[in-house]
Amino acid sequence: MKTDLLNTIGMSRENIEGLLESALRFKHGDDVSKPLAGKSVALVFFNPSLRTRASMQVGIYELGGNAVVLEPGGTSWTLEYREGAMMDADKTEHVAEFVRVLERYCVALGVRTFAPLKTWQEERTDPVLNAFARYASVPIINLESAMHHPCQSLADMLTIREKLGAGRKRVVLTWAWHPKPLPMAVPNSFALAAAQMGHDLLIAHPPGYELDEELMDTSRKLADDSGGSLEITNDIEAAFSGAEVIYAKSWGGKEFYGNSEQETITRARYRRKWIVDEEKMARTNDAIFMHCLPVRRNVIVTDGVIDSAASVVIDEAENRLHVQKAVMAQLLGE
Numbered sequence: 001m002k003t004d005l006l007n008t009i010g011m012s013r014e015n016i017e018g019l020l021e022s023a024l025r026f027k028h029g030d031d032v033s034k035p036l037a038g039k040s041v042a043l044v045f046f047n048p049s050l051r052t053r054a055s056m057q058v059g060i061y062e063l064g065g066n067a068v069v070l071e072p073g074g075t076s077w078t079l080e081y082r083e084g085a086m087m088d089a090d091k092t093e094h095v096a097e098f099v100r101v102l103e104r105y106c107v108a109l110g111v112r113t114f115a116p117l118k119t120w121q122e123e124r125t126d127p128v129l130n131a132f133a134r135y136a137s138v139p140i141i142n143l144e145s146a147m148h149h150p151c152q153s154l155a156d157m158l159t160i161r162e163k164l165g166a167g168r169k170r171v172v173l174t175w176a177w178h179p180k181p182l183p184m185a186v187p188n189s190f191a192l193a194a195a196q197m198g199h200d201l202l203i204a205h206p207p208g209y210e211l212d213e214e215l216m217d218t219s220r221k222l223a224d225d226s227g228g229s230l231e232i233t234n235d236i237e238a239a240f241s242g243a244e245v246i247y248a249k250s251w252g253g254k255e256f257y258g259n260s261e262q263e264t265i266t267r268a269r270y271r272r273k274w275i276v277d278e279e280k281m282a283r284t285n286d287a288i289f290m291h292c293l294p295v296r297r298n299v300i301v302t303d304g305v306i307d308s309a310a311s312v313v314i315d316e317a318e319n320r321l322h323v324q325k326a327v328m329a330q331l332l333g334e
């Protein structure tokens, strides 16, 4: 029976902590095993990437394996994912064949497929990623889908633990203004993992930028089970008080999916207020500043904050490499 990493929903806290321990062993050179020796892993990118692509390629190499990088519509054929589709338009190959061919060469497939931000009810089901998982008999690793970015959230949890030690922390996930709507995979996965790790999570966003209701209910329950908490506020000024972690991210409002022009107009009012700056950071309990990157300087966060000692964004990016090695060693090792 294959195991996928599509999100962290089904993972126990012990499982996550085990992955973080494994990641630290890789990071500190205490684990130099090569569980991918003689094996290849396909990395399928429908969208651009710096960190995910580079860290996966390097991680596969360091585990003794070979990465096969494919970009549907670029370096490989355009792909259809819908079952029963009449393929008489612009799509050349179906995921059914794409996956079944690749798994004759590769022991796993990593997939990056962003939300197009067109149809909320459809995209919240992660249709493209789930098509890969449905057709594949080898593990699928989510490299950021419409709804989840588990490799990022695991690296985030590792970074919090490294910087602040193990145990419950006061964590704030804050929405930030950005000139255009962005997917919500990163905040979803961060909220979920922070809840699973038993942190006290406060999510700050303007009205209309609620994350997925079902996922928030799940996260709240997981937080309760882990001894943590999950609260939501529309007050960014109050949110920073006493925080030990500030995690900034912008995302699009569900009601604006398919209407990005209207959203751009609506969100303009939040530009000056919803930014992480020195004044807000001064109200925290010496919080670290986190962002998944790429980040727009002086839009999401000021130069003064991202260049300060509080900023851990580069260590956070480095930790992608170590947690992904831990994930691949667990999923693909003998």
Ligand code: CP
Residues within 6 Å of the ligand: 048, 049, 050, 051, 052, 053, 144, 152, 292, 293, 294
């Ligand atoms: N954080 C992250 O996934 O970065 P990339 O989009 O560059 O891969």
